[in-house]
Amino acid sequence: MLKLYHGASSVCSQKARLALFEKQLEWESELLDLPSGDQFHPDYLKLNPAAVVPTLVHDGFVLPESxxxxxxxxxxxDAPKLVPDDPAAAAVTQLWLVRTIGVHEAINSMTFATAIRDAELQRRTPEERERWLSSIPNPQIGEKRRDLMKNGPESVYVDGALHTMRMTLSAMNAALEDAAYLTGDAYSLADTAMTAYIDRLDRLALDGLWTQTGFDQVAPWLERVRQRPSYQSAVVDYIPAEMARMQRMSGETAWPVISKRLN
Ligand SMILES: N[C@@H](CCC(=O)N[C@@H](CS)C(=O)NCC(=O)O)C(=O)O
Known part of the structure; x- marks a missing residue:
């Protein structure tokens, strides 16, 4: 049996769920409440010592990393394979999977600088916030979040994220110039890997990162991948309307600052 430990609105959980639905696999859900700290429970740390989601467990085989x-x-x-047979297309698919590690960091920065910051500033006092930040096991991550909480869209981490996203969106745009999907005319695992990240930016009303920068192929691609049934089941069904509204509002407020930082 496949069991996925995941978070409702976490992008890398969405990515894992997209693959489960694309492959039409049966799976059991272990939903963790990340804001409440379920990821630090000692039983979960045995599966994923980094205290992050997702983690897949398949008949005792434990696999982290989306x-x-x-x-x-x-x-x-039995569903068709999403990694193409052609060796070059398979290698390009692999390249997109590797790229998503850096893309994840960028999306994490953009989300913490906007929607998560707004929510945290409302729900914790400065003392509670400091206790939360100091309890993060990896001090580098704690430092990054402290800066994002303090400076929001003006954080230096937003500059880093914008740099990564510019390179990523440029590579996407080039790939999509003469193909419907990232590795050719057929949907592949590269599209599965990238959907949740671009979708998050769009939900944060940061689509100006491609609509105002000449990366014209990205919006139609996002529309295409959103038309797939997997998108409704893996992404939309897990995002409460109120969260969707807050994400958009936070991003809209931050966009004037963020857009000035594009160069
Ligand atoms: N590279 C990892 C990133 C995992 C990750 O950072 N997951 C986030 C959610 S998208 C998480 O669990 N955050 C919880 C926390 O930071 O406390 C992957 O893609 O699986």
């Missing part, structure tokens, strides 16, 4: 998970899932079940 890109490794979706690659593994592609080898299961």
């Amino acid at each position: 890109s490794a998970i979706i690659h593994y899932l592609d080898g299961l079940g």
Whole structure:
């Protein structure tokens, strides 16, 4: 049996769920409440010592890392393979999976600088916030979040994220100039890997990162991948309307500052 430990609105959980639905696999859900700290429960830390989601468990085999998970899932079940047969297209698919590690960091920065910051500033006092930040096991991550909480869209981490996203969106745009999907005319695991990240930016009303920068192929691609049934089941069904509204509002407020930082 496949069991996925995941978070409702976490992008890398969405990515793993997209693969489960694309592959039409049966799976059991273990939903963690990340804002409440379920990821630090000692039982979960045995599966994922980094205290992050997602983690896949398949008949006792434990696999963290969303890109490794979706690659593994592609080898299961009877649905058509999402990694292309052609060796070059397969290698390009692999390249997109590797790229998503850096993309994840960028999306994490953009989300913490906007929607999560707004929510945290409302729900914790400065003392509670400091206790939360100091309890983060990896001090580098704690430092990054402290800066994002303090400076929001003016954080230096937003500059880093914008740099990563510019390179990523440029590579996407180039790939999509003469193909419907990232590795050609057929949907592949590269599209599964990238959907949740671009979708998050759009939900944060940061679509100006491609609509105002000449990366014209990105919006139609996002529309295409959103038309797939997997998008409704893996992403939309897990995002409460109020959260969707807050994400958009936070991003809209931050966009004037963020857009000035594009160069
Ligand atoms: N590279 C990892 C990133 C995992 C990750 O950072 N997950 C986030 C959610 S998208 C998380 O669990 N955050 C909880 C926390 O930071 O406390 C992957 O893609 O699986």
